[in-house]
Amino acid sequence: MPDVRTHEPDDHDSAYSGLLVNDAHWAFGTDFEDPLAGVDTTVPDGVDPATLATYCLMLGDDALVLSQRLGEWCSNAPDLEEDIALSNIALDLLGQARLLLARAAAADAAQVPALPDGSPVPDEDRLAYFRDAQQFRNVRLAEVPNGDFAQTVVRILLFSTWRLALLDRLSQSRDAVLAAVAAKGVKELTYHRDFAGRWFLTLARGTEESRRRLLAGLDELWPYWSELFEPHDVERAAALSGVGVDPAGVAADVEAVLDQVFAASGVDRPALPPLAGSQGQTGHKGRDGDHTEALAELLAELQVVARAHPRGQW
Amino acid sequence: MVTAALRRGTALERARDAASAVVDPELPMLTLADLGVLRDVAVGEDGAVVAAITPTYSGCPAMAAMRDDLVRELRAAGFADARVRVVLEPAWTTDWITPAGRAALAAAGISPPGPAPRRSGPVPLRLTPTRRAVRCPRCGSDDVVVGSEFGSTACKALYRCQACLEPFEHVKEI
Numbered sequence: 493m494p495d496v497r498t499h500e501p502d503d504h505d506s507a508y509s510g511l512l513v514n515d516a517h518w519a520f521g522t523d524f525e526d527p528l529a530g531v532d533t534t535v536p537d538g539v540d541p542a543t544l545a546t547y548c549l550m551l552g553d554d555a556l557v558l559s560q561r562l563g564e565w566c567s568n569a570p571d572l573e574e575d576i577a578l579s580n581i582a583l584d585l586l587g588q589a590r591l592l593l594a595r596a597a598a599a600d601a602a603q604v605p606a607l608p609d610g611s612p613v614p615d616e617d618r619l620a621y622f623r624d625a626q627q628f629r630n631v632r633l634a635e636v637p638n639g640d641f642a643q644t645v646v647r648i649l650l651f652s653t654w655r656l657a658l659l660d661r662l663s664q665s666r667d668a669v670l671a672a673v674a675a676k677g678v679k680e681l682t683y684h685r686d687f688a689g690r691w692f693l694t695l696a697r698g699t700e701e702s703r704r705r706l707l708a709g710l711d712e713l714w715p716y717w718s719e720l721f722e723p724h725d726v727e728r729a730a731a732l733s734g735v736g737v738d739p740a741g742v743a744a745d746v747e748a749v750l751d752q753v754f755a756a757s758g759v760d761r762p763a764l765p766p767l768a769g770s771q772g773q774t775g776h777k778g779r780d781g782d783h784t785e786a787l788a789e790l791l792a793e794l795q796v797v798a799r800a801h802p803r804g805q806w
Numbered sequence: 807m808v809t810a811a812l813r814r815g816t817a818l819e820r821a822r823d824a825a826s827a828v829v830d831p832e833l834p835m836l837t838l839a840d841l842g843v844l845r846d847v848a849v850g851e852d853g854a855v856v857a858a859i860t861p862t863y864s865g866c867p868a869m870a871a872m873r874d875d876l877v878r879e880l881r882a883a884g885f886a887d888a889r890v891r892v893v894l895e896p897a898w899t900t901d902w903i904t905p906a907g908r909a910a911l912a913a914a915g916i917s918p919p920g921p922a923p924r925r926s927g928p929v930p931l932r933l934t935p936t937r938r939a940v941r942c943p944r945c946g947s948d949d950v951v952v953g954s955e956f957g958s959t960a961c962k963a964l965y966r967c968q969a970c971l972e973p974f975e976h977v978k979e980i
Contacts, residue, residue, distance in 0.1 A: 577954055
């Protein structure tokens, strides 16, 4: 590792101390500490490492992409409390993404993009910053551009209700790392879902304008909903080998929670068809790497600094 | 052999003492031991120390600072080879904050957490504000309202006291 230091290790008092040490700084990313340091990342018996890694990328990319969208709210939310809440949710998801991408890399190094020799950029950052849109496996709900606050509330409600159910089951995974990441994520997502559910109710029962905006957000995002429950072959294989969860299997539980929110809010389920994939209704979708054009734009902003500095410093 | 084992026992005590004294970078009134994130300290036969920590939240940005501080304090205590490993399971819970840690939080004006929620079966959806037995750390009133379940760090909620009108933070139960 080159002699780059970001700050004196015992100096937590000055936010600017890192700027004063020397001229070489980490350009981006998570520093060079392994988030799985000392964790046993042996792939369980009978599990295909590539399947496990791709499955982790799917769940990690969901979190990474939505984290980026929620991060766009920072300093733009309707009030300070909501600004902080959205940033907190984004940070939780970013943490989940980091662990999941690191677990993917540890399972199958072949999926980690190569960088110039000597680049100290860690595996999870390589996966976040050096893959193109078609290599991302997130569901398309995560990448839809932000609208107003009501649309964001709808998105967090849909996403966290689904992900909470997935991770709750995944906490029983045969892969101990995935199980641990999932168990921790459940605690975080519980707060996310409550936040979104309460705001959904508040906006639905608020003013005519707040209700109108909420329903518009729901109509905009509803076409992305059914995709969340369509299992990809990798998810099926991961579920069969006991490390993953088939998303079709959580649909009933998730819909029940959503109905609870809709009933309390006096909102009907939208009667809107699902958004087709790239080759029709049964064609490729987010899990296959086929995305809306919004993802490429999101990644351009997310990745531009890293791509310009593949050795990780400037 | 007996003396070697004894020596290692003393070394373990010294290592534990050094690691236990490290404070949380975001809640500096609490040691990592009081916060419950320091899960283990071990000394190998070669004298190397490995301290184990667990994140409070998945995205806790303080993990790197905790690791740096632990390594520095262990080195200062005479352990040239000091390492930090991550433990992910079981997940951290606020129930691990020690009584001393809770007292330190309260003394610093931060409301300590109540018991972490326990459940069997699916996670219940809560559409009404979370009810907690929280008192204002400044004036002691229980006439408080939650402003947001999310605060200045991942582990805290924002409250407001209706009696003395001061805002304060509450370490939320997980």
